[in-house]
Amino acid sequence: MNCKGCVGAVERVLTKMEGVESYTVDLKEQKVTVKGDLKPEEVLEKVAKSGKATSYWPKE
Template sequence: TVELKVAMSCGGCAGAVKRVLGKLEGVESYDIDLEKQKVTVKASVPPETVLETVSKTGKATSFWVEE
């Protein structure tokens, strides 16, 4: 499971993230929390691959760090 912090301000941003994750092979499921700007992805690919793929949306993306 990979947790990412993604700068999303609207449903359109979340839609862009959904599109790229939908095309990535190895993604089993994902959950987008627009309020927290958090994307949780269950995938069989390396976390770096998921991060790189979501970054292609042009949104600021980083690994989620618990505070």
Template sequence: MTNTVILKVAMMCTGCSGAVERVLSKMEGVQSFDVNLETQKVTVVGTVTHEEVVTKIAKTGKAVEPWSD
């Protein structure tokens, strides 16, 4: 089953967003992702759970929280 996970990730520079992109690109089950440095919004599509994505991004040292519209 494909899920869409949308998170707010504290990213201050392209190095920060690059770190998030690297961990997501290596994550099993991720079909696609979009990392927006300007809005600090990360959208992940794939057969991954919300918890798996949060755990993986948190390992980069970035603060992660649910996206609220």
């Protein structure tokens, strides 16, 4: 994610997903944190379909 347009694309995908309770987008760090009742693989797959690169990031 490089711009607010990218953030908007990711947000549109997440708001349509069943099971997403909340999410936060950190444009500076290029990270999205999703909370809810769904599998991480489902989130990565859906966001990837928006044309954005996806990957897991390590727990801190």
